[in-house]
């Protein structure tokens with residue numbers, strides 16, 4: 145392994161040996177909403193030497209200190225730094241976990257820098273083109289002998305793991321409809337910017353065998369989740385699964401994904417505002433992100449702390465009989481935000497344990513089982529309701 149640069153040298157011989165024996169993981173955006181939760185778990189893994197990075201070095205150092213780690217493990221680092229590959233190599237990084245979204249509209253500079261530095265790369269992207277397009281880096285990643293994956297999060301890592309688990313019960317899997325109802329805790333600004341970037345805007349999805357347009361946050365439904373979550377309003381979202389699933393499950397005629405806020409009033413407000421974009425009265429809802437983010441933080445204590453995910457699969461079984469399966473994940477006590485972190489934690493654990501992951505670049509599907517994903521959420525109030 146390369147030696148660490150000035151400022152990250154271990155203090156003592158014991159620390160030096162520990163550092164060398166560990167798998168060095170940089171969480172880019174490690175003091176952000178999801179990054180902080182990923183780091184909270186990885187910091188307790190003795191095989192991992194965790195580095196927390198973001199553009200603000202003070203916040204990065206504060207974040208590592210809060211986890212009981214030396215402040216040298218918090219670094220100022222910018223994802224758009226042209227010398228990022230050299231920084232990664234200098235820090236001795238073996239795996240980068242990239243949470244510094246939004247990914248919609250981002251290029252693959254961070255992944256390319258990781259490949260150049262000989263490091264594995266995992267991101268939490270939820271942009272459809274970004275996640276599907278990561279395969280463009282496949283040849284480069286193979287040559288470098290590193291593992292590169294995009295969408296290591298609820299979508300498509302967990303959603304595809306659920307469908308994979310049940311796929312053998314179908315002779316023909318014709319439809320996958322899935323969705324997420326969030327709890328009170330508002331995600332970070334990057335997540336909100338990603339979602340609001342397509343509110344009211346058209347995008348294609350496959351329904352009944354035809355690709356046709358729907359609009360972000362529209363096409364509203366009221367979905368009934370198992371107790372204690374109950375009924376929630378959901379609207380259409382532009383996510384990687386909409387293009388990845390029709391390719392992965394060749395018989396599917398329908399793939400939909402919808403999401404909703406815990407507050408019905410908040411959901412209806414964004415649904416109503418999305419019409420301003422759809423009918424060209426506003427170019428984008430992005431200017432609303434900062435004020436709505438503040439408001440949703442203020443309202444957290446008045447809104448349900450429960451969230452849920454569903455995956456509904458329909459088709460015919462191996463004997464040609466109709467088959468409908470419904471899988472749920474229920475989170476209480478505001479533990480829902482840990483769910484998107486499960487994939488990167490589980491993959492990081494595998495890498496730190498020395499398990500072989502494929503060289504190459506791929507969307508995060510077929511790399512984790514549902515059980516491996518959920519094991520990474522051990523200790524949180526997240527409960528599966530199997531189909």
Ligand SMILES: NC(=O)c1ccc[n+]([C@@H]2O[C@H](COP(=O)([O-])OP(=O)(O)OC[C@H]3O[C@@H](n4cnc5c(N)ncnc54)[C@H](OP(=O)(O)O)[C@@H]3O)[C@@H](O)[C@H]2O)c1
Nearest residue numbers: 173176177178199222223244245270297298299332333334
């Ligand atoms: N696929 C899924 O199912 C799924 C689910 C949920 C979330 N996500 C994704 O998770 C991502 C993270 O969301 P979040 O809610 O945690 O966002 P967040 O709280 O805004 O965190 C983003 C972090 O990235 C850092 N950052 C931003 N620009 C940077 C840059 N140029 N260089 C280095 N660091 C930078 C930020 O710190 P500074 O600004 O101080 O640098 C911050 O720490 C989102 O983009 C979302 O797409 C995916």
